[in-house]
Amino acid sequence: MDFFKKQLEQQQGTLLYPERYPYAGGKDRYACFFEDPDRIKLEIVARRKD
Numbered sequence: 690m691d692f693f694k695k696q697l698e699q700q701q702g703t704l705l706y707p708e709r710y711p712y713a714g715g716k717d718r719y720a721c722f723f724e725d726p727d728r729i730k731l732e733i734v735a736r737r738k739d
Contacts, residue, residue, distance in 0.1 A: 690733070693733050694710065701726070703724040704722070705722040718737045720733070
């Protein structure tokens with residue numbers, strides 16, 4: 690998930706809910722919520738591997 694966050698930052702995207710990263714989707718999910726340059730809200734979500 691950190692790979693996507695780094696790519697987002699390099700492309701000057703806007704990370705949403707940074708205080709909740711990487712668990713903005715809940716404790717059992719890694720999630721990265723962001724806005725693209727056109728202000729469209731997108732998310733990348735994956736299940737946690739324990």
